[in-house]
Amino acid sequence: MKKSIIQILELPVLLTMALGLLACGTKVVSSAESPFSKERGGFSVKEEPLEITVWTYFSGIQQEAFQRTINRFNEGRGKDIGVEVKAYNPGSTLDLQNNLYGINQKKLAQGDYPDIVSLHTDTAMILEEEGVLTDLDSYFSKEDWSAFVPSFLEEGRLGRKYGGVKILPVAKSTELLYINKTDWDSFAEATGTSLSELSTKEGLLNVAEKYYRYTDSLTETPDDGKAFYGIDDYANYMLVGARELGVNLISVDEEGNPKVQFPKEVMKTLWDNLYVPIIKGYFTSEGRFRSDDVKTGDILAYTASSASSVYFPKEVIISDREQHAITDIVLPAPHFEGGEEIAMQQGIGMGVVQGNKKRVEASVQFLKWLTSYEENAQFAISAEYLPVRVDSFTVEAIDKEKGSGMDPSLEKALSTMSSNTLYFTPSIINLAEIRKALEYELQDKALSDRYKIETAMASGVSREDAIAEYDNDENFEQYYETILQEINYLLSDS
Structure with missing residues (x-):
């Protein structure tokens, strides 16, 4: 019989990373207060945009949908605030995990770290223990959080009743x-x-x-x-x-x-x-x-x-x-x-790596845009996932993107997740x-x-x-x- 125990990779204390990381404050930062807003004297159109990187495990239609989404951001909202997003795919989910676990072992410079990463809860738990992930409660208000399906946010808190959101839900499936x-x-x-x-x-x-x-x-x-x-x-x-x-x-x-x-x-x-x-x-x-x-x-x-x-x-x-x-x-x-x-509740979530305050702020700005009503519905549904917001977790949102009755699988997924008790694996x-x-x-x-x-x-x-x-x-x-x-x-x- 095939042996199923595979020793998890050792994650040493991230000393190299820690030297270059700055802790985020606890104040909730609004869009108007963002250092990237033109009113605050952010990047001018003459300056090079701040480039942030996203590591994902996407493939096929997911990868295509995400790249289209990034292009829309870079040509619109990103251009307005002086931020450009680039996505990289290190390979499979396991390849992505190994890259994240090995950050300190490889002694990468701060600039080589991803700013945003696609995460499952077990990977997030290891990174969280080392203080690598940003607490997103510092950047999203209670009103912001109220827009999300509650169970999706609960999963992102990594099982801690009073903990902050470390994985932002982006798209879900059953x-x-x-x-x-x-x-x-x-x-x-x-x-x-x-x-x-x-x-x-x-x-x-x-x-x-x-x-x-x-x-x-x-x-x-x-x-x-x-x-x-x-x-x-x-x-x-x-x-x-x-x-x-x-x-x-x-x-x-x-x-x-x-x-x-x-x-x-x-x-x-x-x-x-x-x-x-x-x-x-x-x-x-x-x-x-x-x-x-x-x-x-x-x-x-x-x-x-x-x-x-x-x-x-x-x-x-x-x-x-x-x-x-x-x-x-x-x-x-x-x-x-x-x-x-x-x-079953599963799907795509993303975390922000602790680091330079401007880079964290820029990452949050992208994720807020990605989980806004129209953008989240367009990305999730085109990738054959369900949106994560209460106002777009609807048949109408699916029909708007796909046409009435044109995607019975997504509609069945929606009705299933809406009428059943949702379960997600523990952190x-x-x-x-x-x-x-x-x-x-x-x-x-x-x-x-x-x-x-x-x-x-x-x-x-x-x-x-x-x-x-x-x-x-x-x-x-x-x-x-x-x-x-x-x-x-x-x-x-x-």
Whole structure:
């Protein structure tokens, strides 16, 4: 089994950085008081603009949308206040984290630091402990904050009840259920199955079993049914699923100390609704993403980020000779029957690196512009995310950017986040490693055991007997003890 514990990079005390950094004051700075305003004698049109840099992990349409947004700022508001923004992409999220963690090790000069960085909470926690991030409460008024969706701001406070906002929400997403409607229609007509059966995880599992038996019946080969469903993010399944069952697997107290709660009965329910259907061939994960598995015909449906809707394939390609066009339908992600309806809250947030007061001020001016009503709606929606403001967190805002009814995925994401209780992962230093443990301990074990079952079946063992070797309490107990030990180890190191 693939080992999922990866030691987090050491972040030494940022002595080199500290020498060049100035602490921000506590006074809220209005736009009129900004040193960049012309009334205050800011940069004149004859002077070179102050250049600030943004490090992001964006790619594809996100990167394109962000660059268009930066261009609008530089040609408009930025020109007025003498500020020019440039974006850099060090690579993936992990590449960005490694660059941030290694700032002091590389002994970069102050001018080489980014001014603004795209952040997840675990990275922000490490930088925050070293005093690297600016407290944005010093620059945004209560009226400014009242424009944001409250849950988005809460996440940006890094789990500290009385702490300031360190990650400014910029764009948000949730998870949705994507279905190959073309092939679903054929299956549904043949079996009398309804889309309404997919509203719960238990119903989804029943449909997946029905689909396996239906596809098995289409050939003379026994036990060659196809998987119906897959998941992009196993950690989200574990965290949100447990929350729907009334438990926070990982949480923090008011002081930010991590807590673990892994009731065996809750973990068994999560196991029964993911591990078991994988080893039975009802669910699977073949390609890098589940949209890849739909394209190859390995599954019919999957749960993934609402921001990934543009990657749903337009056709299924079985071989060079066998392919057909498909359309999609988007539904809310299924919930556990009888549990609280929880929606995953995730997306893009940005922090400002402590430094020269003028650079911090300029960075804040850009972020205020980026989260203004029109600009935030235009950027977020064009990047296939939802805006973060209360006044633009609406169907009308989506329709204005995309056209009425032209983006059902975003509209479904909006209705999901508006009607469900929102959940975001707690702010813990080792969160990335904890998520990897939740992701790969179950995924790797399930896929490995499924392969062993298929091997046994190929050698003549019956499907029922092959599955029984793994679908038992002893196997679950082994997994439970392993994951609990791993999570406790990671938390003790955080």
